[in-house]
Amino acid sequence: MCLQLCSMARDMSMEVRVEAFDALGKVAVVSEDILLQTLSKKVLGIFKEKKPHGQCAADCFEISASGAAGAFVHGLEDEFYEVRKSACSSLGLLSVLSGKFAGEALNFLVDMLNDDSVTVRLQALETMLLMANCEHLKVQEIHMHMFLGTLVDKNALVRSAARKILRSVKVPNVDFFKLFVDGLLENLKIYPQDEADIFSVLFYIGRNHGNFAVCIVREVSQELFHKILLVHSFQMEPDSDGKFGFDGARVAAFLVLAISVPLSSEQNVCSIQPRIFSYAVTLLGRISCALSDVMDQHSLLAYISQCSRLSSFSDSQYKGEESSVHEVNSNSINGTSTEISVQDIGDEVPKTWSWIQCDLKDVATSQARCQLEEEDEINNSMNIVLAKVKNIWPLVQSGYTKEVLETLRACKEEVLTFSTKSLGSDGALAFTLRYIQVVKLLVKVWEHFAPMKKLHYYEVGELELLLGKLDSRLADIRCRFIGLSKEEELHVLELVLVSCLLRLSKVEICCYLTTLKKLSSTISHVEFLHQQGSIELSKFVTEVKNSLLEIGTSTFGASYEPFLFSQLLESFFLNQLFLSGRLRHIKAELDVPNNSTENPVTFVSGLPVAIPLEITLHNISSENRLWLRITMSEESTQFIFLDPNLIEGYSEFLKFTYIAPFYKTPKAVSFSLRVFIGMECLFEDVHFVKVHGGPKRMLAYLCHEKEVCLSMASKG
Missing domain, CATH: 2.60.40.10 (Immunoglobulins)
Incomplete structure (x- = not known):
């Protein structure tokens, strides 16, 4: 099968070549020799000893490698970007099977980083990220220039994809690490709008390479101190935006790298001079924005302060006093030295690590708890509003449309008084507002069907326009909210059934077959939800379901009686909708x-x-x-x-x-x-x-x- 796909990869049709490479990426049983052959146009020698990789069958090794020769090379050189993209994608999927194949494939992938198509460059980076995640990405010195070039690509998505790889890759030595840091700084210089993500990447690579990060910070420490003093003495000229340009951003970048070190398993907190952590406090707002996914600003301040205090215990190490049995605390009060033994420091460091880890967990737990509490509070408030909406239905059935619309307007204004910073709560508010819009439209439509106390005149096409808006709002709710519970989804589907029946009740506006098909598919969805959980169907839904079974397929193409559908509407009653989960808008x-x-x-x-x-x-x-x-x-x-x-x-x-x-x-x-x-x-x-x-x-x-x-x- 592999040879057949390799042959199809040279087909005259571009679509066939794309499908061939897509299929190649899904091949799970293939010899490593055949894989390597796809990366070489020159036919490789047949090895006497062939060891199967994974679940490869023995007969796979009897296949001649000539048919697979250079398949991926041709794909990566194809004139159509769709083929090149597909070939890059398949390389990544097959790289999971063999580290040796991944190493050879990387030589081709780095060339694709210079492709004219942004789509191909993005796919090449995505493939490299996949290699990194399965620990098959071994970046060599010859690859560095091309790879780091993507950090200054004109396309923001390409730059972002390259930075994602840096988060996952493990470098073998400090020289490579310096190249990564220099590349990120160049990215920051040319595209200052990427600052937050660059700082975040620096934090992660510093945490993953603690020893290398310490080397970098020590080398630039004097430069940092000098520039920080210039910033705070306002000797550094601000740019047109009132900021201190790239020098200020460079200082902040190295400070981010420094504060990542204590979280590394390779180094302890005493490896960084305390002044570094103290200066990081001066740029707290700028740094915390980039590290918001790790800790909030309050926790970051506490973390930096703790690191500064503990690193001051070994500050004398930087003054050549490494052989001293006792160290003097530079923060002693009233000039009285407080002696702290080396053993004390050794005991303190694990406590520091423990404090840092516990603090981050506490921050995450605290944030999650606060967010849940806010969401519960908002949900409860929205449920009170939704109860008021439910209570209007008897008035709707009695024809008091004006009074009902005033109540709905008051409910909408009540919802608009809420403000929240929580994304989950934002979803609940948006959902409630749209639900009120749906009920408002349903009330206006219902007025055309309910017995009238007064004589009303309606414009031609008004009912059809209202039903169109109602269908649109219901589709909007079903599409644009993530996290609806089965009960909430069932409530919305019940309103869709009502909308279908309202259309079927009016001959002049009804597209009978289309509406009946929609009614049938909605009932099928309702039955699916009913089978998924212990959800009790309302009397209205049960009657519609039974009536649809009675109608059957015989009604298609035949005349229908709107009265049968309008009778079903008599059993509808607007039930209470309860919000329970975390909605995303x-x-x-x-x-x-x-x-x-x-x-x-x-x-x-x-x-x-x-x-x-x-x-x-x-x-x-x-x-x-x-x-x-x-x-x-x-x-x-x-x-x-x-x-x-x-x-x-x-x-x-x-x-x-x-x-x-x-x-x-x-x-x-x-x-x-x-x-x-x-x-x-x-x-x-x-x-x-x-x-x-x-x-x-x-x-x-x-x-x-x-x-x-x-x-x-x-x-x-």
């Missing part, structure tokens, strides 16, 4: 830097124009299908699929720059565009969007629309 922010009517994006009529967008995503995973919708008018809409490679796994916060092309530039002096970010509702089976090349399902929009101003480029 999927959302986005969109901006066009420095764009206005006075500073428009220039274009040439008839040619595509590039629109620079700053995109921020919250709680997005690589499984979400995101689209940009760019609209010039109702007749001119363009969709752009956002590459999932921009997102790795799951991210609570992700910010990046994206250049979006717009192709249909009009013959006009100026015009404007409206840009949205949308996410496909993957639970929908129906194809709503008919635009060629656009999404196949309904989109849930994640942000407010952003207007982009464009003006024709001057000929002069």
